Amino acid sequence: MTNNNMYFVANWKMYGNQSSISSINNVIKLTKDKKFRKIRIVYCPPFTLLRSFVEKTKNSKIYVGAQNCHYEIEYGPHTGFINSKMIKDSGSKFVILGHSESRREGDQDKIINKKIKSALSSNLKIIFCIGETFNEKKNNQTKFVLNKQINVGLEKIKNFKNIIVAYEPVWSIGTGIIPKNVELIENINFIRNKLNKLKNGKKIKILYGGSVNSKNIKNLTAISEINGFIVGGASLNSKKFIDIIKKSIN
Ligand code: PGA
Numbered sequence: 176m177t178n179n180n181m182y183f184v185a186n187w188k189m190y191g192n193q194s195s196i197s198s199i200n201n202v203i204k205l206t207k208d209k210k211f212r213k214i215r216i217v218y219c220p221p222f223t224l225l226r227s228f229v230e231k232t233k234n235s236k237i238y239v240g241a242q243n244c245h246y247e248i249e250y251g252p253h254t255g256f257i258n259s260k261m262i263k264d265s266g267s268k269f270v271i272l273g274h275s276e277s278r279r280e281g282d283q284d285k286i287i288n289k290k291i292k293s294a295l296s297s298n299l300k301i302i303f304c305i306g307e308t309f310n311e312k313k314n315n316q317t318k319f320v321l322n323k324q325i326n327v328g329l330e331k332i333k334n335f336k337n338i339i340v341a342y343e344p345v346w347s348i349g350t351g352i353i354p355k356n357v358e359l360i361e362n363i364n365f366i367r368n369k370l371n372k373l374k375n376g377k378k379i380k381i382l383y384g385g386s387v388n389s390k391n392i393k394n395l396t397a398i399s400e401i402n403g404f405i406v407g408g409a410s411l412n413s414k415k416f417i418d419i420i421k422k423s424i425n
Contacts, residue, residue: 180213180214180215181214181215181396181402181403181404181423181424182214182215182216182217182339182380182382182402182403182404183214183215183216183217183403183404183406183416183419183420183423184216184217184219184240184269184271184302184341184382184384184403184404184405184406185216185217185218185219185406185410185411185416186219186242186271186274186384186405186406186407186410187218187219187220187221187224187242187410187411188221188242188276188407189221190221190411191220191221191224191411192224193224193227195220195224195411196224196227196228196231198411198412198413199218199228199231199232199237199413200413201413201414201417202216202237202413202416202417203231203232203235203237205417205420206235206236206237207235210424211420211424212236214420214424215236215238215403216236216237216238216420217237217238217239217240217268217269217302218232218237218238218239218240219239219240219241219242219269219271219302220239221242222241222242222257225239225241225262225265225266225267226265226266228267229265229266229267230266233266238267238268238269239265239266239267239268239269240267240268240269240270240271240299240300240302241257241262241265241267241269241270241271242270242271242274242277243270243271243272243274243277243282243290244256244257244258244259244261244262244270244272244290244293244294245257245258245259245290245293246286246289246290246292246293247293248260248292248293248296248297258293258297259290259293259294259296259297259299260297262294262297262299263297263298263299267299268299268300269299269300269301269302270294270299270300270301270302271301271302271304271341271405272287272290272291272294272301272302272303272304273287273290273291273303273304273305273324273328274304274343275304275306275308275343275345275348276348284323284324284327284328285327287303287327287328288327288328288329288330288331288332291303291328291329291332291338292331292332295332295334295337295338298337299337300337300338300339301337301338301339302339302341302382302405303328303329303338303339303340303341304341304343304384304405305320305321305324305325305328305340305341305342305343305366306320306321306324306342306343306344306345306347306348306385307320307321307344307345307346308320308345308346309345309346312344312346317362318362318365321342321362321365321366321369322369325340325366325369325370329373333374334375335370335373335375335376335378335379336375336378338379339379339380339381339382339402339403340366340370340379340380340381340382341381341382341383341384341405342362342363342366342381342382342383342384343383343384343385343405344362344385346385347385347386348384348385348386348407349386349407349408350385350386351386351388352386353385353386353387353391353395354385356394356397356398359383359395359398360398360400363381363383363398363400363401364400366381367381367400380402380403381400381401381402382401382402382403382404382405383395383398383401383403383404383405384404384405384406384407386408387404387405387406387407387409387419388408388409388415388419389409389415389418389419389422392404392419392422392423393422396422396423404419404423406419
């Protein structure tokens with residue numbers, strides 16, 4: 176398969192400040208190269224940097240996304256939170272929802288479903304993360320968990336045009352350990368088959384996230400059902416991020 180139009184989502188988590196912004200100069204440069212014109216790079220910095228990233232990337236093909244949002248669509252008394260309208264207003268086009276680090280802070284499937292609906296109504300594209308913990312994997316519950324996360328997370332949603340699903344095994348995030356190929360293929364295929372059963376679900380892209388780096392990327396891109404990657408730690412260093420992108424493209 177040709178993987179020219181893959182997604183590369185840089186999840187900066189709770190890292191970065193104003194002086195980190197110039198570190199993406201080389202990534203902006205890369206997107207001007209014809210060879211990479213079809214790839215989709217999405218930077219997801221912390222909320223405080225969204226606007227600066229939008230400004231910085233405005234003449235490039237790089238998109239900007241937030242890492243979470245409140246489930247309330249309307250403005251309201253929710254101290255410490257921001258809603259999908261505010262993200263849209265910042266000029267960002269994407270939002271990550273259901274990331275395991277947000278689930279750890281209390282986001283449950285039902286809340287994530289509300290957040291997805293809110294983000295859809297604000298016309299954002301959603302990167303919907305799912306994945307099993309190490310214990311769930313050990314107890315052979317992976318498919319059960321993925322099934323539930325998809326069922327509840329996408330409940331009563333009819334239009335999937337703006338939804339991307341990211342498979343991120345929790346035990347792989349930040350650990351340097353990635354699933355064995357057979358295991359990954361099996362889980363990605365499980366997700367693919369499940370999404371295919373939804374009306375127009377065949378078009379939903381599936382990303383992989385969890386310890387993606389320049390050493391394991393070749394192996395990962397060999398799995399044709401993967402349409403792109405969420406890169407955490409390695410995306411903070413633009414040299415490493417570029418290396419990952421370059422090695423992914425034929
Ligand atoms: P990692 O993070 O690449 O540092 O494992 C990925 C993620 O949390 O999305």
